Amino acid sequence: MTETTTLTGATLPDGHVRNVVLRHGSVSHLRPVGIPDPGESVIDLTGYLLLPAPAEPHLHLDRALTWEPVGSDPDGRDGPVRSWRAWPARYSTADLRRRARSALQALSANGVTAVRAHIDIGVGAGSPLRAVEVLRELREDLHRILDLQIVAVPSPGLADRSALDAFSAGAGLLGGRPHSAADPRAETRRLLRLADRAEVDLDLHLDDQPDSRVLAVADLARLLRASGFGRQVTASHCAGLGVLRPPALAKVVEAIAASRMAVIALPAAPRTENGTRAVPPCGGPGPLHALLEAGVPLGAGGDHLRDALHPMGRADALEAASLLVTTGQLTVEQAYAAVGADARRIMGLPKAGPEPGAVADLLAVRASSLAEAVMAPPADRIVFRRGRVVSRTAVPRAGTLRSRSTGVLSRQRGRVPAGAR
Structure with a gap:
């Protein structure tokens, strides 16, 4: 050029x-x-x-493209996630590198120029940071086609020092699943403290299934306002918002907006971590519209790509936008903004x-x-x-068409632009 x-x-x-x-x-x-x-x-x-160009703000890249070798154990509520947790000890670093590269190249071919990958650490045999190290190498190899942000997601109970080591290995954000800990509120506080020590932004899995007893995103909003935490915080899933009646929803959304956190909806994931049937993104159209009306930054991502929790997926942001229109009742413009301009802004990318x-x-x-x-x-x-x-x-x-007047079959062919591949 x-x-x-x-x-x-x-x-x-x-x-x-x-x-x-x-x-x-x-x-x-x-x-x-x-x-x-x-x-x-x-x-x-x-x-x-x-x-x-769209962005992918939430993808489990270490699990991507594992559906065929792993499958999904249907026995019990946690069958899919149990299948995944039993597998990492058996896959090689070369396999992880191959799958992750293939997924990133597919995303790039479909238009994505930035990806935020959530990577489990402290899970499985071998180095607890090997997935982070592999993605750091891929980030350097593929920097000409996309930005790659690495979120270290420590398993509950992983020592603070081990979690912080992820940032020396190449991670740039801290993730987490407070609901998986014995004390979710204590785990949320711990993750806020770790992010502050590491001076990194926070992107948490919250309320990925409805539970009227505990709403982690509401707790997080209150903690952020009380603590004065000064870095960007993103809450992903937030399906628990769907269990709230309108007056309660309005109060929680107001708290979310005041905390200045962003929210990522995940319309393509059909199942939750324990294998139960998923709910619409962020709990349905009501919460989505309430978040947008309150000015909360709202992005959307793919979550899982052909793995035990989601055996399908095309690595295509337009697919996610289509699902937001269908399941979230957003306008086409709102849906594309969630995978485009708003996703980019949440990820700290230039317009x-x-x-x-x-x-x-x-x-x-x-x-x-x-x-x-x-x-x-x-x-x-x-x-x-x-x-x-x-x-x-x-x-x-x-395509083969039959003429109504003559009944003769005719063939129409499209042209491939010069230089296309």
């Missing part, structure tokens, strides 16, 4: 068609469709919708998209509107990372 690249004929999210000029990894300016200036590199996006001054992390999909892209995610995509094409996918199309 030359210093200046012009994306011609791109359809913007507002429906306007423009030329988008990229310089030095950012969007320089937009201009009406016309002849590019001499010396500019040109990419024709006629027929493509140009969007901010991206086809507008002047934004980082040129872009996703071009063959669609005429955002609704079309979310309803039926197209395979034809071009992914830009800091203004450079990092992936281009085009699918040849062939």
Whole structure:
């Protein structure tokens, strides 16, 4: 690519068609469709919708792509998670590296330019930090196609010193599952203390199943306001909000907004950690809309990718957006913001998209509107990372039609753009 690249004929999210000029990894300016200036590199996006590149704010990358070797033990409420916990001792570092790389490359090909990976530490045989170390290596290897944020998720009972060692190994955030501890409230306080000592942000699994007796996200909101904890805090799942009646929900959401924490909804995960049937993201449409109306930063992610807890998944943010529309009753624009601009903001990433001054992390999909892209995610995509094409996918199309008038079969074929792969 030359210093200046012009994306011609791109359809913007507002429906306007423009030329988008990229310089030095950012969007320089937009201009009406016309002849590019001499010396500019040109990419024709006629027929493509140009969007901010999505981000994946919550993915269990160490478990990704393990469904076929692990399966899911159906015996008992905790069958799926028991299957996973029995397996790490048997997989090799090379296997982990292969699976994680494959998952990251699939995410990149679908348009994602940033991933936040939650990694269990202190689980299984061998080095408790080997998954963190493997992902640190992949972060360096794949930095040209995406940002990789590593969240160390210590198992309850893991010594503080061992948890803090994860940051020397390559982790950048602290996670946790307070509900798995004997005393969830004490575990939440411990994790806040550890994050403060390590000077890292906190991203916790909270209320991943409804329980009217304990609402961890409400406790966390109160703790944050009382303690003055000054770093970014993110709460993932939060399905317990769905058990609250409207007056109680309003009070809890008000506390969440006042605490300045962010929330990640996970619409693709069909089961909870103990294998029980999942509820809609954040407990359903009511909590989602209440969070948005209160101004709480709301992102959405995939959670699990073809593992014991979720055997399916396409590593596609457009799939997550579609599920948010279906199960969360969000608008298409709200749903894409949750996997795009809002997810990026929660992850501390610079603003991206086809507008002047934004980082040129872009996703071009063959669609005429955002609704079309979310309803039926197209395979034809071009992914830009800091203004450079990092992936281009085009699918040849062939269909057999029967003419109503003659009954003769005819074949239609789609063209594959030059240079596509």
